[in-house]
Amino acid sequence: MSNPRKKYLSVVYNGVEIWKDLSVYIESFSYEDSVDESDSISISLSDRDLKWSRTWLPEKGDKISPSIILENWNYEGEKMTVMCGAFLVDDFSFSCPPFSCSINGVSAPVDTGFKETQNTKTWEAATVRLIASEIAEKYGLELVYESEDIQVAKTEQDNQPDSDFLKSLCERYGLGMKIYSHRLVIWDLKQYFDKPPVLTIVPEMVSKWSYNSTMQGTYTGVKVSYTNPNNSQTVEIMVGTEERLYKTSQKADNEADARRIGESILRNANRKERTMKLTIPPKMSLYATANVQLSGFGNLDGKYFIERISHSLSDRAYDMQVSLSFISRDSDQKGNAAKTDVSSKEVNNYTVQKGDSLWSLAKLFYGDGTRCREIYEANQQIIEAEAKRRGRANSNNGYWVYPGLTLLIP
Known part of the structure; x- marks a missing residue:
């Protein structure tokens, strides 16, 4: 039996x-x-x-x-x-x-001051990891940090609980944060989006589901400004395209900082563009921050990020409600194709596509957006000529590059 x-x-x-x-x-x-x-x-x-x-x-x-x-x-x-x-x-x-x-x-540290006590402090020439480490140590938490070490020129905590301050700092740079089992966990959302799915979900596994697609609160581009240390002028850059533009009041430390902030704003806002909710029997391999693959749902198929899992247990049943956000198929394919092209052959020329910037091209070909100046200097004459042909006084040091322009990649 x-x-x-x-x-x-x-x-x-x-x-x-x-x-x-x-x-x-x-x-x-x-x-x-x-x-x-x-x-x-x-x-x-x-x-x-x-x-x-x-x-x-x-x-x-x-x-x-x-x-x-x-x-x-x-x-x-x-x-x-x-x-x-x-x-x-x-x-x-x-x-x-x-x-x-x-x-x-x-979930919280034993010391409830983490979420309640307001503190004021200024950090200069620090990193997100260093700030998180100090706060974690303060509350007896183990820090689990899964991201590159991000430089922070100056940031101020102004009468904020440590939890609110650290969460806003993480959101600024596209990082997630949570407390789990006496650990302060910080991770890079983009890196987590790139991870393979832990499970493929088909309709037969699901007892109930709903899907929503919206443009409200989503954007195609964002403008971020920073102060040029050489001439103290405010420089405004755009990440993405202008169709649905978000202009943030956040001030960046430099161009690299501005790019990261812009990418973070777009990534967080667009997580609600296409969402699904599923009710399924318990699957122990699923947890928030993991990815799943949906198959058999027609045009709704694709790779999704788990935003939330609700476990509901009673005498009669045990179900999981799983909330998902779609991970852009286009960006995945574009990124994978670009990596394949760059690694498989020597690339000397590139034709600018809609949405490209010198920053994104430097990130693509060199893995480092801050090397965008090298591409600009190698193509300065044709970039400036095209900007003038389009009616602009100049390209703003390569900020304005146009689709169809063929660039030399040094």
Whole structure:
């Protein structure tokens, strides 16, 4: 006789395993694994014995570490565990009739000052990694940093909680940030978009799905300004194209900084351009920040980024609601094709395409956008001539380059 499927929780509360005491009262459990927000949990309990409202009364700041455990789910003898992380109780409530209790927790350091205490500090000649490292050490967190070391000439924290300040700094440079199991994790969104899918999802695996496509709040280009240190003039650059243009008030340190900020703004805004929500049975290989491949959905097929996963567990069912954003097929193909062309043959000439800039070409051919000056100097005469033919006084040092122009790549 085969063993039946089992699903249950392991709950450590203030360092004590309480599942045996908890199991007879629990009605439902949910766990939110998110990219842009703190992870959270919610436990709904029957309080028919009035234990939770009396002797077991929770306190804000109590520590909860839950895990979801599945046995014999796909085959007999199998045991899978989802470790949800470490959480602090930040909200609880009671109601009747019937007597019930709801306990909600959020992922955060043990020291709640991370999200509440306002601080003021100025960093000069620092890096994002250094700033994150100082803040992590302050709250006893292990820093996991998965990005290049980004230089920051000067940044000010002005009466902000450390969590808000660090999150805004990460968003400025296209980085994600979250607290998970006493770790401060920071990663490069673009690098994560480039990772291979962890799972291919087909319609037969899905019990419910919805799709949305919108232009609202999405952009094709962004303008960012910085001050030229040589003449103190404000220089404004554009990343992308002008069809739907966003102009940010953020000030960059230099051109490279401005390019990164612009790319980050576009990437974050356009994550909501094409989205899907799926309800599926539990798949332990899925987590927020991973990529999946959708197949069999017709024109909706493609590579998607997992923005959020909601685990919903009750006596009757265990489902996962997965929120996805589409990873541009065009940008992937263009990037892959460009890499193939550059690596497979010697490239001496390039014809400018719509949306190209000297920065993007330097990044393509050299892997470093700051070398755009080399391309400009090698083609200065034809770039300036074309700018004048188009009615401009000059090209603004190569800012204006036009489709159809053939450039020498030195």
